[in-house]
Amino acid sequence: MSVLQSARRAAARIEAAHGLNAVVSFDRDILLEQASAVDRGGSAGPVRGLIIGIKDNICTLEHPTTCASRILAGYRSPFEATAVLRLKAAGALVACKTNLDEFAMGSSTEHSAFGRARHPERADLVPGGSSGGSVALTAVGAVDAALGSETGGSVRQPAAFCGVVGLTPTYGRVSRYGLVAFGSSLDQIAVTARTVETAAHVLSVISGRDVEDATSADADPVVTDGMSADVAGLTVGLPTEYFNELDAGVRRACHHAIDCLRNAGAVIREVSLPHTHLALPAYYVIAPAEASSNLARYDGVRYGLRVTPEDGDVHAMYRATRGAGFGPEVRRRIVIGTYVLSAGYYDAYYRKAVAARTLVAKDFQDAFASGIDLLFAPTTPSTAFKAGDKLTNPVAMYRSDVFVCPTNLARLPAISVPIGRTGGLPVGAQFIAPAFEETRMIGAAAWLTSVVDPQQEVS
Numbered sequence: 001m002s003v004l005q006s007a008r009r010a011a012a013r014i015e016a017a018h019g020l021n022a023v024v025s026f027d028r029d030i031l032l033e034q035a036s037a038v039d040r041g042g043s044a045g046p047v048r049g050l051i052i053g054i055k056d057n058i059c060t061l062e063h064p065t066t067c068a069s070r071i072l073a074g075y076r077s078p079f080e081a082t083a084v085l086r087l088k089a090a091g092a093l094v095a096c097k098t099n100l101d102e103f104a105m106g107s108s109t110e111h112s113a114f115g116r117a118r119h120p121e122r123a124d125l126v127p128g129g130s131s132g133g134s135v136a137l138t139a140v141g142a143v144d145a146a147l148g149s150e151t152g153g154s155v156r157q158p159a160a161f162c163g164v165v166g167l168t169p170t171y172g173r174v175s176r177y178g179l180v181a182f183g184s185s186l187d188q189i190a191v192t193a194r195t196v197e198t199a200a201h202v203l204s205v206i207s208g209r210d211v212e213d214a215t216s217a218d219a220d221p222v223v224t225d226g227m228s229a230d231v232a233g234l235t236v237g238l239p240t241e242y243f244n245e246l247d248a249g250v251r252r253a254c255h256h257a258i259d260c261l262r263n264a265g266a267v268i269r270e271v272s273l274p275h276t277h278l279a280l281p282a283y284y285v286i287a288p289a290e291a292s293s294n295l296a297r298y299d300g301v302r303y304g305l306r307v308t309p310e311d312g313d314v315h316a317m318y319r320a321t322r323g324a325g326f327g328p329e330v331r332r333r334i335v336i337g338t339y340v341l342s343a344g345y346y347d348a349y350y351r352k353a354v355a356a357r358t359l360v361a362k363d364f365q366d367a368f369a370s371g372i373d374l375l376f377a378p379t380t381p382s383t384a385f386k387a388g389d390k391l392t393n394p395v396a397m398y399r400s401d402v403f404v405c406p407t408n409l410a411r412l413p414a415i416s417v418p419i420g421r422t423g424g425l426p427v428g429a430q431f432i433a434p435a436f437e438e439t440r441m442i443g444a445a446a447w448l449t450s451v452v453d454p455q456q457e458v459s
């Protein structure tokens with residue numbers, strides 16, 4: 001089949017997925033033009049002809065980049081993200097931009113100026129977030145893979161809810177040039193796909209040093225060709241704290257996967273990560289602090305929306321623009337972030353959070369130094385929740401990230417894979433690797449998905 005033919009089919013699937021509200025901009029002609037260009041020649045390689053969705057906080061030339069915020073309504077970036085550029089150069093097709101929580105702040109894709117995205121299997125549930133659009137669209141097969149972003153788990157958490165793969169690289173492994181900044185010490189471009197292999201191919205193309213990003217690591221792209229999909233002889237650590245508060249069905253699914261690992265010759269060892277309880281509170285100080293600074297640039301002058309009151313000075317214009325342009329969750333983050341950085345509170349909140357982050361990161365280092373090759377843990381404490389359920393309780397919403405945000409604080413790579421179902425809904429579990437050991441975790445994840453049946457209800 002030509003790339004053009006497969007792009008036509010994808011276009012029909014993207015249009016048919018309309019009810020998910022996962023897509024925020026799509027142009028059939030642009031997709032088909034890219035496909036014809038790939039057919040005419042050029043690239044050969046594992047991502048040639050792959051249909052890719054791009055979270056709408058990643059800059060593209062073909063489509064607006066809005067971060068699902070009124071403040072960037074209709075904004076067009078003059079440049080494209082390095083990850084997007086590399087995918088296109090390798091023959092992948094940028095199909096559409098996908099829905100997200102405004103500026104990637106959220107865990108349910110309900111905080112979007114475009115309205116909430118739906119879970120791919122049950123419209124009354126959330127797909128998770130903040131990359132809910134990318135993940136839902138991938139889950140229904142409308143795209144082969146999608147780029148999302150993680151600041152605190154925003155690809156793995158929805159991937160677990162929707163029964164697909166979510167892969168976050170080591171901090172610095174993938175260029176963030178063109179990823180709209182949220183929390184710069186945490187932000188990463190991450191990948192979702194239906195199979196580990198597809199996610200790995202996308203990662204292999206987008207990873208590697210980029211001079212456009214000062215935080216990009218001096219590390220080669222991830223090589224996945226000839227990678228061994230095996231766990232025999234690996235020491236897999238189970239972090240005790242991640243198994244403490246867990247829905248029964250999620251626990252059963254994890255134990256089934258652990259039995260499989262053990263039977264295949266992995267050495268299973270319990271390990272304590274004693275500062276896990278500090279991760280969520282530290283994250284929800286550090287991420288808003290950085291957001292309050294990063295979002296200061298939306299001033300009504302440089303980007304997008306401008307609201308000019310009849311009479312008033314430039315400050316009145318700033319206030320009116322930001323008041324009208326940002327939604328309630330973003331405003332909450334800016335207020336919290338400004339507060340924890342303010343004189344008098346900086347030591348009590350921000351400095352303390354940074355110290356807690358160091359302890360969380362050290363827990364992981366100690367575990368790996370003790371001979372553990374990979375950690376294995378549930379991705380989320382429960383399955384997808386009902387839309388509206390956590391909207392009025394931000395702390396309950398934040399708690400759905402309890403097992404994903406620690407690795408972002410520690411800047412480690414992790415991959416979530418579907419491992420079964422409970423109550424009819426997908427359950428995800430994750431492998432966490434030492435920094436720059438993506439290949440090891442991808443191999444283990446590929447192996448696990450070859451032996452567990454993600455459609456199987458656990459009993």
Ligand code: GLN
Nearest residue numbers: 104105106151152153154
């Ligand atoms: N849910 C988290 C938050 O709201 C994580 C967001 C993310 O990873 N982008 O901040």
